[in-house]
Amino acid sequence: MADADDTTDELPDDVAALIGVPQYPRTADFDVERSYTYDTCAATQNGNPLLWDDAVATELAGGPIAAPTTLSLWMRPHYWQPGAAGEQVALQVHFDLKARFDLPEAVMTDNTLILHEPVRPGDRISHRQVLRSVSGPKTTKLGSGRFWVIDVEYHNQDDVLVGVERYTGFGYRRAAAEGSAS
């Protein structure tokens, strides 16, 4: 399958202007708490003493940390909350690109997690979405469309980078009589 590396200079000006620009900044609804690390460790039978034993955590990491792969959960919305209405979309830039290029289907082909400063109990995490690249028109077995790369950057309350999730998406219009939607 082709990829998004070959960003072209044929992009519409309004799309090209968005590359590298932080969008949709949001701060988490609640502070980082230890219960989710314990739940994650319980769900995966993870006995790493760094995540269970405060003495080990203090010695190695300067204090308790959240399990590193919990990074994205701090930004996930509650299932319900007062006043909430409609579906809350996690990766708005992806949906913006689908609409901008009139591509009704999309798949994520790769998902990369890059871990920086540890997340710690009591932190309040914020994130923002950054469009990194958009390819020229491509045709794959799914159909014809474009690849794009979107970073979701996570910072703590001190604006220190704690991690990045990098999504490679392919928005497309189905080839006749084949392909699958997502």
Added chain:
Amino acid sequence: MTAPKLLLDQVAAGDALPALAVEVTPTTVVLGAIASRDWRPMHHDYKFATERNGVADIFLNTPNQAAWFERYVTDWTGPHGRLGRMTFRMRDSVFPGDTMTFTATVTDVRTDEAGCGWVALDVTLTATHAERGERTATTCALTVAVPTSNDDNPWARRGAAWAP
């Protein structure tokens, strides 16, 4: 003082990690989804998964798979091991009744300009079931920092000294 379980010079490209096999139950799937605040019904509602999504059962969600990869790798490195980067490619789903088996091979061992010791791994999650057969469910290219000596601690690295 907690001694490192694994030092960089004990690792070489081509090394294989011990396999980890886990029997997947509905509880495995639901625990993982709730722990990662993933409320989507295909991870807890059998009828939704089978009748709406058209798959065999509820299935393991992506963030929980990341947590399983973390557990698998840090079982090997010990608590000094610090994950730097992981890239997933999802190929098939993991359902209750599957045995999921994690295996990994070391693809690179290096020290970066800041002196941080890095191990690169190709990790594979294979799902096996009597009727569904054996499927490669997820592949993951991953880097983890491990101590270069008994005095080194990847978790102490900050700023330019930590370049995942």
